[in-house]
Amino acid sequence: MQQLSTTRRHLFFWLLCLPFALLTLLSSCTTSRVRQQNTMFRLDGTMADTSKLRRAVNRAERNYIIQPNDYLAIRVYTNEGESIIDPNGELLFGSPTGGGVRQPAGTGRQATNRGGGVQNGGTEFLVQNDGLVRLPMVGDVKLSGYTLLEADSVLKGRYNEFYQQPFVTTQVSNNRIVILGAVGGSSGQIIPLVNDNMNLIEVLALAGGIDGGAVTGIGTNRVGRADNIRLIRGDLKNPRVQVIDLTSFAGMRQANLQVEPNDIIYVEPVRRPFFEAVGDIAPLFSIVSGLAGLATTIIYLSIALRNNN
Template identity: 25%
Template structure:
């Protein structure tokens, strides 16, 4: 029986230690914590590395046209946005061949171009038909669309903002899951040369120096689960205590049963 008591004591100690070390700490769930590796410029501002986006197939492009003379765009008006009303105009999609196609103007190759390069390409073709004097043309994405899957509010989300950060993305999705592993957020990004993926740590403020802090159109954000979810314990101190007390009650019940034999 002494051997059984010794085994029981050791089992309880191991169980308590296991649960305590499995508990999710504040450092695991707090975003943008102070980090010695955060880079600042000479003025003390955070250094940003926002990559320039290159247009991809299936992107929806908005073309904004403003004319001093108020010239009618005719058939083209269904594909452009008036300068004083950014919600009108349905834009145009980049087709599989990398081109957009506009009435009267025809095809314009935009795939792989930056937004500024796309604006110049549209201008060049536009001014072959319409008067260049007193006309302003701008080209933008119809929004930034990204996907979130995993331990978060899953779905496809769209933002009308031109600049979207990972914090913006999670705020818009309403993600607030304590099982989310913020230290290993996976970003899958499509580029003209192919698809690449990286893992980022949202608990460190140095993430703001990374190019992956900025969400790009068509990004897939994968939120991995913590190991505690698989174990089913250690979510918070209360759950740790509950698990320990339940285990102790079970082991004591077994001990008392054999002690009475």
């Protein structure tokens, strides 16, 4: 009888341990699968076309090509831009001669500065899907496919009918870069290109730096991998990808490349399997612990009642 009671106790013990073993195995598999799902832009070894991308970004002449959905900040001056070069301060800086030009409805928007205010004399015009831009006085002008310098020449010829010796400046005002991953303490940011010569390191600095890469980042829940930064460029259906390592000077030289509008930069977070597994199984562990405690109490009460009888 004593041997039977001991056997029952061992059986009850293993029955209580079995859910914990199954839970641990399930959570480890789930954590590994979730970790793979949370890793963006995984490479299969054939996607990282580093040589072509380096040749593309290191070419001598880099001129942005105007594309549909771009916003162009266009300013027209007379007398070869006399109002821009004004050493005596007698002219209004940056304002088109003869006052502002009325903007047709639905063709553009007022340019805003970094602080959200309105710039004097600045107006932005949308490049439509067909490549045309509707401008005051000259009407529709096709600018898609031109560089900014070529667009200046085209607009100069069109405004030459209305002004003497026009001087035109064109600038794309909505160029930006998308940053994802462990950067700046957030999951994603959109960084505006303040100039055409920004490089990768400048963009990372504007985004707040790689998580965990500074003293203030110590103790944060997420740390970025400086040896696995992915620069994605071109058509998203067939992008060019370069993996950059900032942990070495060789990687620094490679990373000192200029970024282009619509680039995607992804900094992969450092994976911590143990802490991620603990975080994943903590809710389930609490439930199973409660059920196991309840089952143990019921079993011992039933055994005690049988012994008393």
